[in-house]
Amino acid sequence: INVLKFKNNIGTVLLIFDMDESFIDNVLSSVSNRKDKNKIIRLNSIEDPMKAVRIIKECDVLILPTKSMEDCYAYKIVEEVVPEIKEKEIRCFHFPMTKDKMELDKAHNMIYEEIHRLLNMGKNLVFLTIGDPCIYSTYNYIHSRVRETGGEAVIINGVTSFCAVAARIGVELGKGDEEIHIIPGNKDISGTLELPGTKVYMKSGRKIKNL
Numbered sequence: 001i002n003v004l005k006f007k008n009n010i011g012t013v014l015l016i017f018d019m020d021e022s023f024i025d026n027v028l029s030s031v032s033n034r035k036d037k038n039k040i041i042r043l044n045s046i047e048d049p050m051k052a053v054r055i056i057k058e059c060d061v062l063i064l065p066t067k068s069m070e071d072c073y074a075y076k077i078v079e080e081v082v083p084e085i086k087e088k089e090i091r092c093f094h095f096p097m098t099k100d101k102m103e104l105d106k107a108h109n110m111i112y113e114e115i116h117r118l119l120n121m122g123k124n125l126v127f128l129t130i131g132d133p134c135i136y137s138t139y140n141y142i143h144s145r146v147r148e149t150g151g152e153a154v155i156i157n158g159v160t161s162f163c164a165v166a167a168r169i170g171v172e173l174g175k176g177d178e179e180i181h182i183i184p185g186n187k188d189i190s191g192t193l194e195l196p197g198t199k200v201y202m203k204s205g206r207k208i209k210n211l
Contacts, residue, residue: 056082060123061089063115065138068092074128091118095138112145119151132160135182136202162200173198185211 056062056078062085066072069090079085093111096103118125133139133155146153162182166173174180179197183189185204189211192199204211 052078053082056085056088056126056128058124059088059126061091061118061125063125063127064090064092065095065127065129066092067094072128074130077130078128095141108141108145112142115142115146116149116151119146135160136184162202173200 062075064072064075066075069075069092072092075085075090091114093114094107095111096107098104115125127139127142129137129139131137133143139155143153143155162173165171174197179195180200181192181195181197182200182202183192185201185207189201189207192201201211
């Protein structure tokens with residue numbers, strides 16, 4: 001993750017704008033040790049990596065939000081720890097990065113239908129990604145659909161990129177009553193530097209010059 005950090009007279013600013021595979025040290029995570037079938041589990045916390053290994057070994061299908069295994073950072077990392085995942089049934093689904101709502105809805109519907117089919121077959125699925133599922137995560141499109149249709153989907157929290165960055169460079173994001181603002185850098189950012197406290201700009205690669 002490439003990071004620029006600076007301070008102005010209002011607060012600290014972190015610009016997080018690109019992925020660097022070498023920075024992603026610990027994507028493996030803990031998940032509940034339940035062995036129930038017909039579940040989809042978001043796997044990305046680093047609380048207990050050995051639980052993650054066990055869950056990966058026990059699951060029926062690995063879901064990767066990418067066009068191919070070769071393009072998936074999470075898969076590459078896990079493969080080093082659990083080489084037997086090569087023997088797993090692996091399904092790759094491309095989530096298009098577009099602002100076209102019709103195209104997004106079409107893609108999400110197609111992906112969900114296939115995941116729904118797998119769940120109805122009684123398969124235990126692991127959706128393998130990086131980061132935290134509650135911050136701009138592709139997984140949440142599927143999570144909400146599974147829940148809406150009466151299925152059970154479990155979110156296991158992970159470490160956000162900006163928290164990992166802050167820890168790595170020794171920056172306190174907020175203390176006392178200071179505010180922390182998470183801002184999508186690919187939107188209109190005019191005036192955001194005037195916000196008090198810490199500003200974290202996500203998805204800011206294309207507008208890094210403006211920032």
